[in-house]
Amino acid sequence: MASWIQELQIPPHLNIPITIDNVTTITPAGPIPAGFGDCLYLSNLDDVIGARVFTPTVYFYASNSFSSDQKPVGKILCDALSGVLVPYYPFSGRLREAQNGKLEVYFGSKQGALIVEAHSEMALSDLGDLTVPNPAWAPLVHRAPDEEPYQVLDMPLVIAQVTTFSCGGFSLGLRICHCLCDGLGAMQFMAAWAATARTGTVVTSPVPCWNREYFRPRNPPMVEFPHIEFMSIDDGSTLTSTIWKAKPVQKCYKVSGEFQAQLKRSAQPLDGGTCTTFDAMAAHVWRSWVKALQVTPCDYKLRLTFSVNARQKLSDPPLKEGFYGNVVCLACVTSTVSQLIEGRLKETTRSVREARLEISEEYVRSTVDYIEVNRPRRLEFGGKLTITQWTRFSMYESADFGWGRPIYAGPIDITPTPQLCVLLPDCDFLLPRTLDLPIGIGEERL
Known part of the structure; x- marks a missing residue:
């Protein structure tokens, strides 16, 4: 392995x-x-x-x-x-x-x-x-x-x-x-x-x-979900203080397709529903990250957030082809420390899947109205890990200016904050696609 x-x-x-x-x-x-x-x-x-x-x-x-x-x-x-x-x-x-x-x-x-x-x-x-x-x-x-x-x-x-x-x-x-x-x-x-x-x-x-x-927001705005992804939460755990005191360094891992497939099989929830590779990887990274940081207390509730493309969720009316604005919503999963490190990966994966599927047209409209009413002014990091996925972006295919595809296409800094994990496409497009997993958590491995 x-x-x-x-x-x-x-x-x-x-x-x-x-x-x-x-x-x-x-x-x-x-x-x-x-x-x-x-x-x-x-x-x-x-x-x-x-x-x-x-x-x-x-x-x-x-x-x-x-x-x-x-x-x-x-x-x-x-x-x-x-x-x-x-x-x-x-x-x-x-x-x-x-x-x-x-x-x-x-x-x-x-x-x-x-x-x-x-x-x-x-x-x-x-x-x-x-x-x-x-x-x-x-x-x-x-x-x-x-x-x-x-x-x-x-x-x-x-x-x-x-x-x-x-x-x-x-x-x-x-x-x-x-x-x-x-x-x-x-x-x-x-x-x-x-x-x-x-x-x-x-x-x-x-x-x-x-x-x-x-x-445009509705008149009057109707905030129909709690939107805990935006909430300001005082970090009552050791997570944030440990990260910022530890002087974390940027790490990048290539995760093979075989590992992803094996993880997806072992992470399938027991409720009969299926999970995606992203669901399994996000659950695994979050769980491993918290274990590596030895977060306490065990009853503290942590958050995992990740962006979900909502284009296909919108039907009343559908978005016009060629729309290039922001159509992403933040999905949010919560779990206590003990549930994460002692519970089964299948359960964490199910929670990730449910948060992803909760992003609906109604959720998008509620997000727009929430921002209209509250207009958050700062990024919140309390008790939170954020995973951002670039694997579906045509980074290499879109960058042929007449000189062929680039050797590399992507970010330079994958940890602008130490509470971020970025999933990138493999730079070698001739090989079966894998994921790079950069994680800013010091020397700990997955």
């Missing part, structure tokens, strides 16, 4: 010096249906506190993926982005606060996306293993020198950095504001940008749809 779970080593002490050569503001290549002073509505799912971030990702391309007779990489990316910003024009705006601190997209004097062109004297081979997310890649993803953490107001909503290396390879570091799109929406935007770069003409399939008014 040990071979079923492989720890992937993050190269230590890596320093990537870069030189910025050019900074370009990219505006739409043609007319857009928004003029100076116009604004666009953002839904409460777009404007929830957890979406007020930029999601940084990086894409590496080998030197043999680029032909010498092509235009420079930066020129190709700039031209294609300018073209795709016509149908995806909201990405050329800025965020500002409207009434009650709610955000909206505004079109004013500052407009456009940002592309930074840079180079490094290093070769891609000097970066070590390019299959493991590495916080040392941070210089490849642009941040303004005076940029504050979690700043989204008055910022370009797409920030890209293309860095060429001495070997001829290059990277694309990308930050897209989460308020504009969820993971699937970001993949739709990326696919359009990449297809436009490959073909030299604007390609949008499906046609992008804004329509954030679909998620």
